[in-house]
Amino acid sequence: MSQQETTAPAVDEGADQRQIRGIVGIAIMAIAISFSLFQLYQSGIGLMPAQNLRAIHLAFALGLIFLLYPAFSGMRKDRIPLIDLVLAAAAIVGPLYFYYFFYDMVMRAGAETTLDFWMGVLTIVALLEATRRAIGPVLPALAILFILYAYFGPHMPGIIGHRGYSAERIVRHLYPTTEGVFGIPLAVASTFVFLFVLFGAVMQRTGVSDYLTRLAMAGLGSYTGGPAKSAVLASAMMGSFSGSSTANVATTGTLTIPLMKRVGFRPASAGGVETAASTTGQFVPPVMGAAAFVMVEMTGIPYVQIIQAALLPAILDLAGIIFCVHMHAKKMNIQKIPRSDLPPLLPTLLSQIHLLIPVLGLIFMLVIVNFTPTRSAFWAIPLALCVSLVARNTIIIFRALRTQMHGGDPFAGLEEVLEKERSSVARKSAAARAPLTAWRQTITRTWADWARDLLHGLADGARQAIPISAACASAGIIIGIITLTGLGLRM
Numbered sequence: 001m002s003q004q005e006t007t008a009p010a011v012d013e014g015a016d017q018r019q020i021r022g023i024v025g026i027a028i029m030a031i032a033i034s035f036s037l038f039q040l041y042q043s044g045i046g047l048m049p050a051q052n053l054r055a056i057h058l059a060f061a062l063g064l065i066f067l068l069y070p071a072f073s074g075m076r077k078d079r080i081p082l083i084d085l086v087l088a089a090a091a092i093v094g095p096l097y098f099y100y101f102f103y104d105m106v107m108r109a110g111a112e113t114t115l116d117f118w119m120g121v122l123t124i125v126a127l128l129e130a131t132r133r134a135i136g137p138v139l140p141a142l143a144i145l146f147i148l149y150a151y152f153g154p155h156m157p158g159i160i161g162h163r164g165y166s167a168e169r170i171v172r173h174l175y176p177t178t179e180g181v182f183g184i185p186l187a188v189a190s191t192f193v194f195l196f197v198l199f200g201a202v203m204q205r206t207g208v209s210d211y212l213t214r215l216a217m218a219g220l221g222s223y224t225g226g227p228a229k230s231a232v233l234a235s236a237m238m239g240s241f242s243g244s245s246t247a248n249v250a251t252t253g254t255l256t257i258p259l260m261k262r263v264g265f266r267p268a269s270a271g272g273v274e275t276a277a278s279t280t281g282q283f284v285p286p287v288m289g290a291a292a293f294v295m296v297e298m299t300g301i302p303y304v305q306i307i308q309a310a311l312l313p314a315i316l317d318l319a320g321i322i323f324c325v326h327m328h329a330k331k332m333n334i335q336k337i338p339r340s341d342l343p344p345l346l347p348t349l350l351s352q353i354h355l356l357i358p359v360l361g362l363i364f365m366l367v368i369v370n371f372t373p374t375r376s377a378f379w380a381i382p383l384a385l386c387v388s389l390v391a392r393n394t395i396i397i398f399r400a401l402r403t404q405m406h407g408g409d410p411f412a413g414l415e416e417v418l419e420k421e422r423s424s425v426a427r428k429s430a431a432a433r434a435p436l437t438a439w440r441q442t443i444t445r446t447w448a449d450w451a452r453d454l455l456h457g458l459a460d461g462a463r464q465a466i467p468i469s470a471a472c473a474s475a476g477i478i479i480g481i482i483t484l485t486g487l488g489l490r491m
Contacts, residue, residue, distance in 0.1 A: 094123030120175030180480030225329030239281025
């Protein structure tokens with residue numbers, strides 16, 4: 001299999017998100033990078049109170065969602081309507097009001113002002129609309145049903161009935177406290193989840209997704225249903241550090257789905273295999289979805305015990321998917337890919353094995369050193385960046401020295417080395433393809449590529465995390481209504 005066939009983009013910023021160019025696009029990227037840097041600072045250095053961290057986190061998330069997600073799927077994605085700019089500005093007002101006046105609202109609990117009430121209404125409405133845009137209508141609709149349940153409690157039958165609460169009481173419980181919107185789910189999103197999503201985004205920018213996909217193809221590609229089995233294995237490996245099914249589909253799927261279709265899988269079958277594999281990959285330890293971190297926060301069970309308990313079910317699930325793929329390939333008489341068309345296993349494994357160092361380091365910090373998940377992810381991110389930078393320079397230098405030892409031009413073929421190191425086709429440019437003639441130019445270009453990947457990784461992390469943040473805040477509404485009405489105790 002040629003290099004061209006095995007190269008996939010490092011990350012897909014999201015098919016549902018706008019792709020804005022020019023000054024506006026740069027401004028949005030700067031906001032996303034600032035979001036990631038703020039989260040990194042607060043996770044490793046800052047001492048901001050928890051409620052303040054949640055407020056700023058939600059303000060960033062809501063603002064970015066209205067800037068990046070159109071109201072409906074059919075709308076243009078190359079520009080931002082004026083109404084969305086207004087909504088983005090309005091959406092951050094409520095969380096920032098919570099940030100600045102939290103202690104004042106606590107001191108006047110039970111005697112909230114009219115402004116407190118309307119800020120709460122604004123925050124809840126903006127959150128529900130942002131969640132609808134980012135992940136769909138189901139969760140916000142469920143949150144609205146729970147709000148209506150709290151209001152119409154006296155009209156509910158049997159055990160689910162209650163005395164009912166006024167709109168002011170409902171908003172007072174959901175907004176100016178840490179029982180609703182700013183509750184435990186948002187706390188998890190603003191700490192554990194964001195850092196692990198950011199770690200996965202940075203890892204994708206190192207080219208690890210392309211490496212894992214090629215490795216999976218080298219190992220399983222020649223068997224019955226090889227491309228589909230490779231998709232399952234690659235998604236499992238990607239999911240072990242990304243914790244995102246969407247990121248899995250966007251990275252491994254760009255290669256595995258076309259290959260599955262090429263050998264005879266129907267498009268629907270190829271998409272189904274990739275979706276199932278990526279969803280399961282989300283629960284492969286050590287990094288899992290947001291639910292795992294919510295379990296840590298709400299039950300107090302150490303994260304290491306949760307990932308240990310998840311390992312066997314994840315393996316069984318992946319084995320079941322591979323078995324189904326095998327039987328489907330047999331039934332459809334899917335042809336095998338000749339071994340000669342696939343990359344050799346051992347050279348493929350060794351070619352970029354250094355990219356696994358950050359993942360192994362994360363596991364070491366979690367399991368051996370017993371760091372907290374937040375601290376482990378905080379240190380794993382700079383580890384991934386350092387490995388990427390050192391590897392790029394080392395590969396270029398040693399390739400050049402090896403060529404020089406054989407009597408050739410040490411810079412001959414240097415551009416091919418650089419091109420191979422760039423894992424995203426989108427980042428190739430005419431300037432990057434120009435021949436390099438000096439060590440200073442070579443190292444400068446390498447540093448520039450690394451810095452660009454760093455910035456894009458920070459922006460990608462924020463882009464991938466904001467739907468999770470909105471979902472967690474909306475889940476906080478549901479939890480808040482349950483605690484307000486006592487539904488959990490009655491059930």
